[in-house]
Amino acid sequence: MNSIFHFASLFIFREAAMKYYSKSDIIKYVEVGKKKTIRVYNSLYLEIRSKGNASWVYRFQLNNHRSQMVIGVYSDTNPELMCYDKAMKQAIDYNAMVLNGDNPKLDKLRKKYHDIETVNDLADLYIEQKRKHIKTIYPLIRIYNKDIKPYIGHLLLNKVHPFDIYELVQKVVNSGRHSVATQALYLCKNIFKLGVKSQLITSNPAENYTAKEDAGGAALPRDVVLMEDDIKIMFEVFRQYPKKVPEQTYIGITLLLIFGMRKMELFSARWQDVNFDRMLFQIFADNTKSKKSLAIPIPEDTLFLFDRLKVLAGRSEYLFPARKLSTRPFISDDTINHSIADLFGKVINTREPSENVLGLAGVPEFSPHDLRRSFRTLLAAHGVPREIAERCLNHADSRLIRTYNRYEYAKERKEAHELMAKIILPLAYSR
Known part of the structure; x- marks a missing residue:
């Protein structure tokens, strides 16, 4: 009996010694905004990140396993967020669950599934x-x-x-x-x-x-390639329809044919990705299909395109900023697709289709990804070796090649992109 009383006395003393914070204390701390975590109640904490920015965290131990979960964003004024009173009530409910042997974190995850009806x-x-x-x-x-x-x-x-x-x-x-x-x-x-x-x-x-x-069968692999004559006519048609192919899109298509990049590797790029001192265009692993980073050499002949993009982009951190109000700050995936499809007389959304001006001019129907295939084909047609062309495309090598061949072909890739600039620029910007 004495030992039990002694344990209880120690527990009560420990709880009494612990610092708790009132509602007014919380408001003051969040207004100050000093980064810290404070204990508000048994297992309930408030993580303050900056002024006016804090989250409620519930910490608990079940079966000798410690866990924690964010239960809400703090606000004393916004009813859609979690105030002091709501957080206290939630903590009391979770404490009861833990005493009953239930896991609040798992229960919260399960509720997400229970809410799925449609x-x-x-x-x-x-x-x-x-x-x-x-x-x-x-x-x-x-x-x-x-x-x-x-x-x-x-x-x-x-x-x-x-x-x-x-x-x-x-x-x-x-x-x-x-x-x-x-x-x-x-x-x-x-x-x-x-x-x-x-x-x-x-x-x-x-x-x-x-x-x-x-569903009409699986899609057949595409094999459309644009050669020099096709590309020359394509750009001639583009120049006749500047409203359908704005200058940013025109420059983007030009750069896709010179760099061989995937569409959104280019159109989602930031200016910080372009290093004009070292003349390199950096694409990062998390923005590539192959999960491989690559520094693409920038041919000097293309600098006037980047100068023009800088003017068109204004103060944006992106090379191709969104032209309309959007959830994304850079140009939409569909922008270039719609420009090309429109000039092939395809229906775009609810608009009336335009005349098939590209088709009537003799250009084979192509998609933006076909520009990448055209880049690869033109390199082969002008004698660029396979391993260099594949590295320019940033294709993933087999595991054996990745293990034993670490050479990056930087010099050879630079020459390959300079070659493409000499082929494409006169077609896009003929005097």
Whole structure:
């Protein structure tokens, strides 16, 4: 009995000795904004990052395992955020859960799944998870928003019938976009597959459909290449339609043909990525498909293009800043696609298609990625060895080659890009 009383006395003494903070204390500390973490209540802490910026953190120990979780952003005035009273109530509830042997962190994660009721909810979860693993998430979002969401996004998960999937895929097929129909079908399959794995639904309504039978077949590999004559005519047409191909887009297409970069490696680049002292254009591993960084030599002949881009960009930190109000500060993925498709007489959104001026001029129908293939083909046509051309494209080598060949071909790549500048610039900027 004495030992129990002694333990309880020690516990009470320890709790009494610990510093707690009142609501007025919290307001003062957050207003000052000094970076620190303070203990507000049993297991409840406030992390102050800067003036007016703080978050509530709950720390607990369960089965000898310590854990913590952010439970809200602090605000004493915004009812949508978490004030002192709300945080205290939440901490008391979590303390009761821990005493009962439950894990508040797991419970919070499970609730996210419990709130998933519609196809839109499940699609948001799928895209959120996919975003962690792939760089190019935007095409998936675009296909979902345009070709899936309008038809089944509002439906409850248990109300989606396989025929609904068939109908939406057929609408895309009938619009002539067979490749997009296949992508839409695969996206449906993967979204509902996540639902089955998470036990939100018992079956996948898209499971029994195939691209070959129901979506017009898998897309064939593209083999379009623009040679010098095609590129010359392409730029001539572009100059006739400056409103459809603004100067930024014109310069961007020119640089894509000289550097061989992927479209968004160029259009999402910052000025800090371009080093004019060393004449290098740096692309970083997290912005490349191959997950390899590369310093691209800048031919001196292209400097006037960068000077012009600087004027057009104004004070923006990006080479190609967004032209309209957007969630992203740089140019949209679709901008160059729409410019090219419009001049081939393709339907863009709800606008009436233009005349197929590029096709009538004899230019084979191409996409922005075909410019990269054209870059590679022109290098081969002008005698640039394979290993140098592949390194210019920043293609991933086999593991064996990566292990034993560490040479970066910097001198040879510089010569290759200078060669491309001498080929492309006269075609784009003929006197």
